[in-house]
Amino acid sequence: MDVKVTELAETPTGFIDDVLEGLSKPQKTLPCKYFYDEVGSNLFESICDVDEYYITRTELQLLDDIKCELAQLIGPDSVIIEPGAGAGIKIQKLLAELTALKAYVPIDISSDFLFYSAEKIRENFSDIEIRPIQGDFTEPYQWTGKKSLTNRVVFFPGSTIGNFTPAQAEQFLKNQKRFAGKEGAMIIGVDLVKPLQKLESAYNDSQGVTAEFNKNLLVRINNELGGNFELDQFEHTAVFNPAESRIEMRLVSQQNQSVKINRQEFHFDEYEYIHTENSYKYTIEAFTALAERAGLKSHKVWTDDENLISLHYLKCR
Template sequence: METTTQALSLVDEAPATESFRDAALDGLRKSQKQIPSKFLYDERGSKLFDQICELEEYYPTRTEIGIMRDNVEDMVQSIGPQARLLELGSGSSQKTRILLDHLDDLAVYVPVDISRSHLVEAAEALAEAYPHIPVQPLCADYTTSFDLPEPPQPVHRTVAYYPGSTVGNFRPEEAQRFLSRLAEAVAPNGGLLIGVDLKKDVAVMEAAYNDAAGVTAAFNKNLLRRMNRELNATFDLDRFEHESIWNEEKGCVESFLRSREAQTVTVAGHSFSFAKGERIHTEYSYKYTLEDFAELVGAAGFSVETVWTDDQSYFSVQYCTVDG
């Protein structure tokens, strides 16, 4: 049986390299050096993260996939017919395929990712696997405002899909602002299908970000490699080490790059001194109780309609609707 290959048209709203330069320089000038976690996801970083998702210690992916497989019919019913599915941070799209296998009447699928090459690769694979579903890849920084491409056919509602508990990478006040923009983007009559990692035993959470094989360390240190390549930086990766620890007060796992020794590094022509043990903050991974997350999305204009969890209550997938 012949299938027609889609001619994909990439909508490119990706930020220029200059924004990475500005973020790196601004962050390294702070008393607590920091670089936003979104810059971890260049092409190599995205592929390393896909490897992390396969690790034994990294429970979120397999747990979320199990929840999706067990409850996909209910999720599809919540999304409804003729919807536009807007996936934020398309990644490898493994979880998306579980949805697309059951969304027979989807109007259009719009994967959004900041990594252009990774996005195109994933979109092409999905377009080939699902020739009956229009695919409109959008290269953009979804943490900021962006314009959706005109759909190829009328849509009944827009549903944002945000898997992987990536919402945990935002501080709570940032998460609320992000979710508020998302509520405006999917209104009226829209929804949000979102993965939310739940609070649990500290040892389980910390192990997920300190795997024995060192893949998470390579993922974190790839940020230094990226600065060397794109910003003419002089980081010696061997002189930094990966660190991830649970912060009980904040309710999150925090990731850092720790300098093994006193040193000076140049980035985009600017020099930065590091004391021995000084750290660059690279990522937050906030965990929530169901009550805390309901309060967060409620403040952003959503109402939690349905919650699906695993037997151990490690993780949740939640469907939220726009208020009003």
């Protein structure tokens, strides 16, 4: 079965507009969704393999432990939708357990990475219809498949939900609920609150992969928007903000300097930083309450033996 990529409508000037707006704020920011060009997507897959980053290996093991139970909850004749699909490693554990699957719909902002991953999954699951969608999954989108396919399940592992503020996360869940439909469900991975050292080391790995991933955003700006960031004059760091219950990824200026992008100049004081990403950490009770506000009912929650991460099965209602 051929794999054909569908593109969501995007604003061509979105990248430059978002960068200029973010760097013009009193607290300079850059949207984390622009991490994920082909280079950034590959770097993120490398992050998942570093010793300090517990989320991926812990979630993979948890999925192994509960995949049969998940398949029973989902049932036959389902459509699995995966926003931010990446390499599609986790979903394959679930696809292998499902019966009479109607389609798998991966969504990713990086078209090259999306197409490559979809082809690899097709090689392993040749009997499954694969409908990749290239685009920004944080924006609302509509189901364009057959209306009769009512058993739609959104699969969103990896604690990516933590990249949104709680208000953004609630809106994201509402958008996904509409996409799944009234009879649909969601499977969400959520990182849990844990000791400070465990949290901060996961985002400051000793191999420097996360630092390279963070700085790749500046590389994109230089290459695609005509920026002149000097990479060695910005240092990656990630700190836990207990008041907000979140890890904050930052790029810290190492000197007083100015950067030009698209003929616009931005000044940085020494130690001033660009806030590039949040990763909120939840208790099970806090995330369940958030899902309830989005109109989703918690059906079951699983955690690993160390209570590092959680997987939530939510029903649309």
